[in-house]
Amino acid sequence: MYQIIVFFILIILPNRMFSQIKTSELLPENMNGWEMSDTARLYSGEEIFDYMDGAGEIYRTYNFQNLTVQRYACPSQEEILVEIFDMGSARNAYGVSTYMHGRGTGVSIGQNGEYKLGLLTFWKDKYFVCVQIEKENTEASRTVFDIGKSISNAIPSKGAIPEIIGLLPKNKIEEKSIRYFFRYEILNIHYFVADKNILNLNDSTDGVLVKLKNDKSTILFIGYPDKEQTDSAYDSFIAHYMPDSKGKGIVETENKKWTACVKEQNYLLINFDSPTKEQAVITIDTFKRRLQ
Amino acid sequence: MTHIITRRDFLRKTGAATIIAAAGVPLFAQEGAQKKSKVILIRHQNIVDKDGRVDQKVFEQMLDEVMVKLFDSKTHEAAWKQIIKPTDIVGIKSNKWKYLPTPAEVENTLKARLRSVGVQEENISIDDQGVLRNPVFLKATALINARPMRAHHWAGVSGCLKNYIMFTPEPSDLHPDSCVDLGSLYNLPIVKGKTRLNVLLMLTPQFNCLGPHHFDKEFVWQYKGLLVGTDPVALDSVGLKIIEAKRRQYFKEDLPIRPSPKHIAAAEQKHGVGVADMKKIELIKLGWNEGVLI
The missing domain is CATH 3.40.1000 (Protein Transport Mog1p; Chain A)
Known part of the structure; x- marks a missing residue:
């Protein structure tokens, strides 16, 4: 029946x-x-x-x-x-x-x-x-x-915005500058980092690039499927982009600005072109708190 | 281990604004002793009207003047005879992009000049996307490359080098890494050694683009110029300098072209099909000078 x-x-x-x-x-x-x-x-x-x-x-x-x-x-x-x-x-x-x-x-x-x-x-x-x-x-x-x-x-239904976007502190960022991607070729069009995929981006990662309101520096925020991949990407970035940071994850770059990188859970946070070391630490901390 | 080039390499070498021209190619490539590539820039105030329409008579005058200077000839006819024989089979590679095509006035003038040195009507063809199906192009003994310069979403800029992408059956094979290997097109058997003249139109170039396929009038200006030469890499290199200068003027800062038009430097350093280094280019400027930017 x-x-x-x-x-x-x-x-x-x-x-x-x-x-x-x-x-x-x-x-x-x-x-x-x-x-x-x-x-x-x-x-x-x-x-x-x-x-x-x-x-x-x-x-x-x-x-x-x-x-x-x-x-x-x-x-x-x-x-x-x-x-x-x-x-x-x-x-x-x-x-x-x-x-x-x-x-x-x-x-x-x-x-x-x-x-x-x-x-x-x-x-x-x-x-x-x-x-x-x-x-x-x-x-x-x-x-x-x-x-x-x-x-x-x-079109009957709306699409869900990737979760990683919801982790951005809206009051700190220029929303119109958000760029979402998962391949390094697209990252490099918006912000050239390296000519190889040193952040191990692929279809299973979530990448967001965004400008900050206060100091106009750039945040690169990447979500990985697991801790192992996060650790591997972090190690690769430190080794290729800031070998002179001696593992501290923060360095003054050649344009007299600062780049800082941390990993937190399954995320990597990088602040490029911060005006000072202190500001880079504050910025990274602000984003990190959103993940805790 | 493969050497990885990062943003910091460029900051170290040149400053942030020029990340651009050389990413992906040897940073410290040795300069060989090379003859300078001659590039003629000619401008005329009346070459286009306010709507961008080309005045054919003015274009003819400009081209004729350039040919005399480029080939050190007494007349433009003599110049054309230096590069084209009456028995040549000539393909004029134009560009049909609907917002900024090679104007018909340019195509017509080039064809008329070929006819004037005795090339048979049936041995001349003008084509863009159909070159690999075009019998004249398939048996061509000479090629002329003529197209407008513009910012391009995938290659950074689109000029003489990019214009030959239709000579490969698989254009998408050249898209990786912002089309870095476009210079290889000039080494394809159907192309190699055949290009007698490159005309990079800088009449109304587009200096910025907002997205993958959007033409934006806001980013087009009436430069009213032509770049002409036998070296496509040198023409693209000079064209890029003009585009960059216009961007600085418009944006009031060094806003890098995205993606990096690194294919131009790579065409010299990797594929050896011309000269990208401005120090090795002899630029001759003719005509209207206001707002020349270079």
Whole structure:
């Protein structure tokens, strides 16, 4: 009897509940007089390079799955270009959104919505979305926002922000400067540390780079899956970056500023370019207390 | 054990702002005795209008003047004859990036100059992404490289070296480490020894980029210049200096280009396809001088 009931429930419930939403289903057919001007194009894996050249590496580094591109046209108006990146997980989508976050004005569309010079970006769940026009005008900009809202509403759930972000002391950091990553190639784009992976970053680690409000120094905060990996990364960093610290984890660097590094539980905390030794110790301590 | 280069190596050697140009290549590479690479920078106030459209007549004048100076010739025709034979099969490698493409006026002028020295119409082709399927490029005896310079999200900057990435069937193979090995493209059999002229367009260069695929008018300025030479590395190196100078002017601080455009130094030191060191480059400036930045 139980099997029969389950069978009927499966028949009655909409297919959508059992299959993943197709990205193209998130797109509105039209908006404020703009219509889809072509069929949506899908780029998977390395095909992303056909669409955006080497810049596709950034998405690939965040484990990009596929990209849906849709253009909208309206007579005598700007073409609107929509790109929806399926990043496979909220973690990846959040990460790629931080890659370029903080340069525009915040808007309440999706998660971390931002608008600048005709480009609206946001992330939600596993998606990172860009809606853009080349030249701004009131009507086209309004439609960019409306398309963005429509896509955001079509994505049923929000994505969880990586836990490590919640460990940052919000009152001490410039939130717009947060960059989240798990590969050293991305770290080096934002802040060059070394030409090799001396911090043992990989898909199972959580990396955050952020600027401090008070002294504009930089914090690199990395979470590792276990103590063994944390210890190994700490030893590697000390050996390669500050061998002259004699194991103390703090050193004056060649630009007359200070770099300090500590490990705490499964985390590594590094403060680059602190103005003084004392300030570096205070900064590290502030972050460390959040972990205890 | 492999030597690891850290941020501190750059602080020690050059200061933080120049982490940039050399990361990933030998820091203390020995300088060989080399002939200087000649690079011509020419600028004209009227080469582009306020919307960035190119004036073809002005471009023709600029190119002709450059050719005379670059090849020490009496006329531009004589200069072209030094590098192109009527029997040559010539591919003009342009760039189609929609926000900042090689303008049609530039492509047309280059083609017209090739025709003027006797190259047959059917032996000239202009292409970007289809070069490996283009019969003219596949049997080309000469290449001309023409594209605009811009900040690039993965290579730091995109200039002459980056423009040849479509000559490899697997462009993504060159993406690791911020495209450090772009110089290797000039050693591919389909390319090696064939490039007779490089034209790096500095008409409206983009000096900063905000994200992986966003063109931003805020970071484009009307420099109204061309860099022309036979050494793609030297052109990219000079172009980079101009971009860096513009960034200092705009941001009012040394804000390093991210990622580091280290492929330029590597093209000299690792792949030996040109000269990146400014001390080994002879830069000749012609024309409008206001805001030249170099």
